[in-house]
Amino acid sequence: MQMQTLSNMLERLPMKETHRLGIPILPGGLPLVGHAPFNLGDTLTFLRAAEAKVGPIFWMRSFGSEMQLVCMGEPGFELLKNRVTSSEFIREQAPEFIGDALLSQDGARHRNLRTPMSGPFTPRGLSSSGAATLSAEVIEASVASLPASRPFSLITETQKFALDIIFRVMGIDRSEIQEFNTNYREFTLGAFPLKLDLPYSPRWRARRGRAWLDARFSSLIAAARGRPEMPGTLSAMLAARDTEGQPLKEDDLISNLRLLALAGHETTASTMAWLGLVLAQRPDLWEKLREEATAAPGLPRSPEELKRHPFAEALFREVIRLYPPVSSTAREATEDLTLHGKLVPKGTMITVPLGTYGYDPANFPEPEKFDPSRWMGRRIPPSSIETAPFGGGPHFCLGYHLAWVEVVQFATAFARELSRRGVRPQLAPGVAPPKLRYLPFGQPPKKALIEFVPVV
Numbered sequence: 001m002q003m004q005t006l007s008n009m010l011e012r013l014p015m016k017e018t019h020r021l022g023i024p025i026l027p028g029g030l031p032l033v034g035h036a037p038f039n040l041g042d043t044l045t046f047l048r049a050a051e052a053k054v055g056p057i058f059w060m061r062s063f064g065s066e067m068q069l070v071c072m073g074e075p076g077f078e079l080l081k082n083r084v085t086s087s088e089f090i091r092e093q094a095p096e097f098i099g100d101a102l103l104s105q106d107g108a109r110h111r112n113l114r115t116p117m118s119g120p121f122t123p124r125g126l127s128s129s130g131a132a133t134l135s136a137e138v139i140e141a142s143v144a145s146l147p148a149s150r151p152f153s154l155i156t157e158t159q160k161f162a163l164d165i166i167f168r169v170m171g172i173d174r175s176e177i178q179e180f181n182t183n184y185r186e187f188t189l190g191a192f193p194l195k196l197d198l199p200y201s202p203r204w205r206a207r208r209g210r211a212w213l214d215a216r217f218s219s220l221i222a223a224a225r226g227r228p229e230m231p232g233t234l235s236a237m238l239a240a241r242d243t244e245g246q247p248l249k250e251d252d253l254i255s256n257l258r259l260l261a262l263a264g265h266e267t268t269a270s271t272m273a274w275l276g277l278v279l280a281q282r283p284d285l286w287e288k289l290r291e292e293a294t295a296a297p298g299l300p301r302s303p304e305e306l307k308r309h310p311f312a313e314a315l316f317r318e319v320i321r322l323y324p325p326v327s328s329t330a331r332e333a334t335e336d337l338t339l340h341g342k343l344v345p346k347g348t349m350i351t352v353p354l355g356t357y358g359y360d361p362a363n364f365p366e367p368e369k370f371d372p373s374r375w376m377g378r379r380i381p382p383s384s385i386e387t388a389p390f391g392g393g394p395h396f397c398l399g400y401h402l403a404w405v406e407v408v409q410f411a412t413a414f415a416r417e418l419s420r421r422g423v424r425p426q427l428a429p430g431v432a433p434p435k436l437r438y439l440p441f442g443q444p445p446k447k448a449l450i451e452f453v454p455v456v
Contacts, residue, residue: 020067023342024054034061043327043438044355047072051356057340060351069350075339076352077385080392082106085331085350087395096207097190100252101259102398108243110394116240116248117256120233123303123401130231131169131402136299136409138165143413148421151428151449155273158410162269165406166261171220171232183212184261210258217254264399267325270443271403272410274323275315278370279414280425280450281433285372286415289315290424293415300408312411314372316404317382321358322370324389327438328353355442357388423452 018025029035038046039060047070050058056072071079079085091104098104102113119125126132142161146152167180186209189202197203224234234257241247248256279286292311300306306313330351337344344350359367363385364374375382390397397403418424427433428449436442 025059029061041437101255112242120236127302129236151451158269158272166264171234183209270325293412312408314375316407324355327355
């Protein structure tokens with residue numbers, strides 16, 4: 001609230017420059033850091049308020065004298081198709097962290113990498129590879145071990161088993177999970193653009209973690225080549241072929257295994273935690289989920305079994321809509337563009353706020369209301385705008401179906417286990433309903449504790 005008041009005061013100050021290239025510059029901002037402090041945390045509220053003030057395309061002040069162009073609405077979403085934009089700048093911005101993974105590739109190179117990786121991540125592929133069974137096993141065991149008699153942080157727990165799931169799905173043995181977790185945590189320090197490279201600095205530790213992961217992934221690949229029957233997505237990826245009929249090269253496999261661990265961990269953990277926190281505040285939704293989950297023979301492991309869990313799926317989609325794990329993405333213009341009637345020059349970096357599309361009343365009546373019924377009884381799959389939290393175009397999230405399966409499995413396991421115990425979830429005493437904040441993912445705060453109480 002104090003930051004918002006400060007922002008309102010700053011907006012009243014005269015600005016030397018109100019437009020750039022005919023596009024409005026968002027008023028307000030602080031010296032040196034611009035709008036960055038206001039854009040951190042409650043990002044979606046800030047961006048939606050900015051759109052209401054200056055329109056769907058605007059410049060936002062960043063650190064120093066830098067400006068960031070934000071494009072909202074349908075024209076922004078169209079940029080994700082990469083017909084007149086590129087994602088390759090990501091490789092230059094994070095060479096050690098992202099490298100040559102799918103996220104930083106475009107065109108033929110991207111298609112050649114994505115084609116052999118896509119099949120194992122479809123609902124059918126997840127079922128046939130055994131990945132859905134592996135995730136179900138981890139989720140059932142993890143939910144069964146949740147504390148019974150004390151308040152606890154749900155995001156802390158979901159972060160633990162979401163990483164376990166993604167590593168197990170890759171074919172990593174249970175005995176190695178802890179060591180993989182430790183080195184993965186070191187590798188993720190590379191997400192911070194720190195140039196200091198002294199021994200034991202974050203950058204040094206990130207490179208050490210990456211070297212360990214790469215060596216172990218190389219060993220896993222060698223083992224999987226000799227065991228094509230090994231469950232998980234890695235064996236399926238090795239068996240697949242690109243558009244030229246060639247298997248993936250080892251370097252490409254390693255780069256993308258690193259990316260899968262990153263993309264498939266924090267985002268899924270956040271979604272599971274938000275789902276649990278919503279259920280802790282809505283006994284009516286909890287009862288509907290409990291009835292569906294206990295009527296099923298177990299957790300879904302195939303596309304056919306997923307159909308038995310429409311309410312769990314509706315919860316997944318509504319949580320993703322209102323609590324999207326990622327707030328935005330970016331593209332670089334590869335030619336001069338016209339967006340919302342404004343000319344945007346080639347080479348401009350454009351931010352597309354993915355998380356705002358779920359709050360558009362044109363697509364979602366009463367968008368602030370958590371209402372799973374809006375997804376029930378539909379005969380058509382969600383539209384591209386409705387799945388905007390997963391991106392769009394050729395870079396649409398590869399793990400979309402895996403996240404869908406995992407979260408439905410989690411919701412079902414959560415309801416079945418708590419029903420077995422004769423309890424239901426609720427927020428711990430003194431805990432206020434948590435709000436969505438991005439630092440950098442949209443995770444609930446660790447202090448948002450829940451507890452289990454007897455059903456009366």
